[in-house]
Amino acid sequence: MTAHTDPTRHHVHHRDPSGIAPEHVRRITPYLPGKPIAELAREFGLDERTIVKLASNENPRGPSPAVRAAIAAATEELCRYPDGNGFELKSALAARYAVGAERIVLGNGSNDILELVTQAFLQPGDHAVYSRHAFAVYPLATQARGGIGIEVAALDLGHDLPSMRRAITATTRIVFVANPNNPTGTWLPPAALEAFIASVPEDTLVVLDEAYNEYLAPERHAPSAAWVSRYPNLVVSRTFSKAYGLAALRIGYGIMHPKVADMLNRVRQPFNVNALAQAAALAALADTAYVEESRALNDAGMRELEAGLQALGVERVPSHANFLLVHVGDAGRVYQRLLQQGVIVRPVANYALPEHLRVTIGLPEENRRFLAALKVALAG
Numbered sequence: 001m002t003a004h005t006d007p008t009r010h011h012v013h014h015r016d017p018s019g020i021a022p023e024h025v026r027r028i029t030p031y032l033p034g035k036p037i038a039e040l041a042r043e044f045g046l047d048e049r050t051i052v053k054l055a056s057n058e059n060p061r062g063p064s065p066a067v068r069a070a071i072a073a074a075t076e077e078l079c080r081y082p083d084g085n086g087f088e089l090k091s092a093l094a095a096r097y098a099v100g101a102e103r104i105v106l107g108n109g110s111n112d113i114l115e116l117v118t119q120a121f122l123q124p125g126d127h128a129v130y131s132r133h134a135f136a137v138y139p140l141a142t143q144a145r146g147g148i149g150i151e152v153a154a155l156d157l158g159h160d161l162p163s164m165r166r167a168i169t170a171t172t173r174i175v176f177v178a179n180p181n182n183p184t185g186t187w188l189p190p191a192a193l194e195a196f197i198a199s200v201p202e203d204t205l206v207v208l209d210e211a212y213n214e215y216l217a218p219e220r221h222a223p224s225a226a227w228v229s230r231y232p233n234l235v236v237s238r239t240f241s242k243a244y245g246l247a248a249l250r251i252g253y254g255i256m257h258p259k260v261a262d263m264l265n266r267v268r269q270p271f272n273v274n275a276l277a278q279a280a281a282l283a284a285l286a287d288t289a290y291v292e293e294s295r296a297l298n299d300a301g302m303r304e305l306e307a308g309l310q311a312l313g314v315e316r317v318p319s320h321a322n323f324l325l326v327h328v329g330d331a332g333r334v335y336q337r338l339l340q341q342g343v344i345v346r347p348v349a350n351y352a353l354p355e356h357l358r359v360t361i362g363l364p365e366e367n368r369r370f371l372a373a374l375k376v377a378l379a380g
């Protein structure tokens with residue numbers, strides 16, 4: 001019977017079955033990824049090796065040598081299914097963050113954790129609250145389940161926690177908080193964040209997305225793993241895609257109440273995280289020096305970019321992550337002029353920021369290429 005209750009489903013064209021998808025799916029605006037290097041090379045007839053991609057907040061160093069070795073060793077067992085329970089990696093994460101392994105869920109990227117939370121907890125018509133200019137997957141995951149996204153106005157481009165708290169009602173099942181946030185690089189201090197979490201009703205999950213956590217100065221780290229024991233409705237998500245340099249392998253994890261983990265495990269694919277990713281993440285977690293070096297390189301690159309932007313008279317939003325939101329005016333035009341010079345950054349008009357571009361901190365040489373190309377792009 002329910003299939004006949006959606007009035008928008010009646011006029012299905014013979015040759016286009018997309019009309020039989022629910023309206024909330026048809027209304028989704030697809031995610032816009034950063035332009036791949038190979039695509040720009042094809043479109044502009046450029047040599048891939050000369051292209052600089054600062055568009056997806058990846059670690060420009062890639063994974064450490066120890067991680068590359070672990071991946072190579074894991075290729076010996078490619079005929080086997082991965083450990084669907086991720087025993088070794090979950091044990092290592094549990095030891096690192098001093099939580100029980102039953103509190104950890106592995107994801108195909110932390111994106112998977114965000115999807116799994118909505119899949120397990122959001123019913124059509126339920127509300128999910130998030131900030132304007134927050135990570136694009138929150139509205140996407142919400143809409144995919146027929147949920148209603150409640151976008152809260154930002155404060156200085158960052159999350160306005162008091163306003164977000166006021167937006168939470170009896171129909172709110174999830175509130176998403178990105179710290180630091182992408183694409184703005186804004187950061188919430190632990191005290192304000194914990195006060196917010198403590199104020200959220202227990203029947204609303206707080207998803208604290210810490211994808212860029214490893215780029216924060218150590219004194220800025222929130223004790224979020226410990227908070228999970230205190231706040232049963234808190235889900236912390238983390239990733240190996242950023243500072244650990246493993247974006248291509250797709251692996252992230254969530255830390256949460258064991259009963260919440262149980263719900264996510266019911267809806268996830270049995271083998272959602274591949275074997276190479278698990279082996280790589282295990283080695284990456286142990287290689288703490290490499291992450292430290294990556295953070296130091298990011299800090300130095302951030303200072304270099306900020307100085308270069310200042311010299312060009314270009315404003316940026318102070319950032320706590322591995323990217324900078326840069327104010328360039330006609331961002332579409334500047335983006336194209338950067339592409340012509342083989343430099344890929346990220347337009348953020350889809351984040352209601354039509355005058356900004358987001359640039360990832362690269363290797364020193366890449367940062368210089370970007371600054372030189374930006375100078376040319378702004379001059380024309």
Ligand SMILES: Cc1ncc(COP(=O)(O)O)c(C=O)c1O
Nearest residue numbers: 109110111135182211239241252
């Ligand atoms: C804030 C934030 N959360 C989550 C993700 C998802 O990353 P991944 O699925 O690679 O872990 C990203 C990626 O850009 C992000 O910026």
